[in-house]
Amino acid sequence: MTPNVDIEIILNEYSNNTTMKSIIGVVQKYLENIIVRPNSVINIDEEGISVLNNSVKTIIVGEIPNYNKSFVDFKHLKVNWFVYKLDTDGPVEQNEDDGDDAQTTISTQITLPSVTLLNMWENLYFDNNIKQNLLKYAETMMEFSDKGVDNNVISCNRVFLLHGPPGTGKTSLCKALAQKLTIRMGNRFSSGILIEINSHSLFSRWFSESGKLVNKMFSRINDFVENRNILVCVLIDEVESLAHARNQCLSGTEPSDSIRVVNALLTQIDQIKRHPNVLIFATSNMTESIDLAFVDRADIKQYLDMPSVQAIYKVYHSCINELIKAKIIQDLILEPIEHLMNDQPHSAETQQLLDLCKKSLGLSGRSLRKIPFLAHALYLNGSFSNLNEFLTAMDKAVEKEIWERSYFAGLKQENK
Numbered sequence: 001m002t003p004n005v006d007i008e009i010i011l012n013e014y015s016n017n018t019t020m021k022s023i024i025g026v027v028q029k030y031l032e033n034i035i036v037r038p039n040s041v042i043n044i045d046e047e048g049i050s051v052l053n054n055s056v057k058t059i060i061v062g063e064i065p066n067y068n069k070s071f072v073d074f075k076h077l078k079v080n081w082f083v084y085k086l087d088t089d090g091p092v093e094q095n096e097d098d099g100d101d102a103q104t105t106i107s108t109q110i111t112l113p114s115v116t117l118l119n120m121w122e123n124l125y126f127d128n129n130i131k132q133n134l135l136k137y138a139e140t141m142m143e144f145s146d147k148g149v150d151n152n153v154i155s156c157n158r159v160f161l162l163h164g165p166p167g168t169g170k171t172s173l174c175k176a177l178a179q180k181l182t183i184r185m186g187n188r189f190s191s192g193i194l195i196e197i198n199s200h201s202l203f204s205r206w207f208s209e210s211g212k213l214v215n216k217m218f219s220r221i222n223d224f225v226e227n228r229n230i231l232v233c234v235l236i237d238e239v240e241s242l243a244h245a246r247n248q249c250l251s252g253t254e255p256s257d258s259i260r261v262v263n264a265l266l267t268q269i270d271q272i273k274r275h276p277n278v279l280i281f282a283t284s285n286m287t288e289s290i291d292l293a294f295v296d297r298a299d300i301k302q303y304l305d306m307p308s309v310q311a312i313y314k315v316y317h318s319c320i321n322e323l324i325k326a327k328i329i330q331d332l333i334l335e336p337i338e339h340l341m342n343d344q345p346h347s348a349e350t351q352q353l354l355d356l357c358k359k360s361l362g363l364s365g366r367s368l369r370k371i372p373f374l375a376h377a378l379y380l381n382g383s384f385s386n387l388n389e390f391l392t393a394m395d396k397a398v399e400k401e402i403w404e405r406s407y408f409a410g411l412k413q414e415n416k
């Protein structure tokens, strides 16, 4: 079977529909004449490529599973093209009066594909094809409902639960997945919307009002759901706060209103997930305390662990490339991780980075992305350094981060 590669062409805001149709041929010709790496982003704006500059902003080349070449060989690959424009409006908050003359945000909406989520998918690194599998699950769900597969025969709830330790990319992955799906299903949906429910603020105050708020919020969501040309993705972050609210009620520390709020939310979810254009994502970093009623509703329960050495390497590699681009680090090529996996000869700096990755095992993705910043701020004097100096500074920043983590873990233990 011929392997596939997905290539996304992101058009400039002012490109018209004629450009959409004619651009693929022009981009294909351009790409065939340069070296294109799988899982890479080409920013046309920055590169100043005159043939594409007027209409194309960015080209995103997807991963190619089980592919052993380091460049995209167009002669032996089937290309799936996706041409689109990004929404530039950014998030819109839904605020409600909290009774103390202040406003609380109960949900946030983003129109998809959004400029705020550009490259998020490409910058998340997990092992075991987690991203590809989630994409396939979601595409299968949509295909089954489009083809009218009976839900009573083949059960499919359209609910994803991503759980795991803090800072492992759960929220980012849900958002990036919603964006990717909108792009992949561009022939089925004209656009998408991501509605992020702030469950924490919904359950933390004035429970007697919250039941009404849940219903109000969902009546807005239903307005979107009715338009079958829009893919509606609902994200419930920190879903464990549902269980927390219910348990507090059972132990008598909160009024029984809280249980009504949890039930109102679950009922509303049950109603909207019947629609063929809806997907529900939930995240939790406390797996053991997620409400079982919610766990039961999830078709896909994906655990996201702390990054492996390979994933850490990719995170650091992307950070270093960014700083090379910004002329903060001297331009020097670091071999990709695939090169190291095949035991090929590599530079001293690449080995230094690999050792640093091994030392960083146990840090979350969130901590890893802070390391280059800490290295530059705390352990370097000038504004420009060579790669070796920078990696040495990163090493010190990793030691500091590990020390701080064990210090706070110790405090937590003492307070138990």
Ligand SMILES: Nc1ncnc2c1ncn2[C@@H]1O[C@H](COP(=O)(O)OP(=O)(O)OP(=O)(O)O)[C@@H](O)[C@H]1O
Binding pocket: 123, 124, 125, 126, 165, 166, 167, 168, 169, 170, 171, 172, 173, 283, 284, 285, 307, 311, 315, 364, 365, 366, 367, 369
């Ligand atoms: N596997 C990963 N690869 C690359 N970046 C990652 C990874 N995991 C986390 N990050 C980065 O860490 C930051 C935090 O991620 P995010 O908020 O999605 O984590 P989370 O699991 O939802 O955290 P929390 O449970 O605390 O809400 C983001 O900037 C994200 O890009």
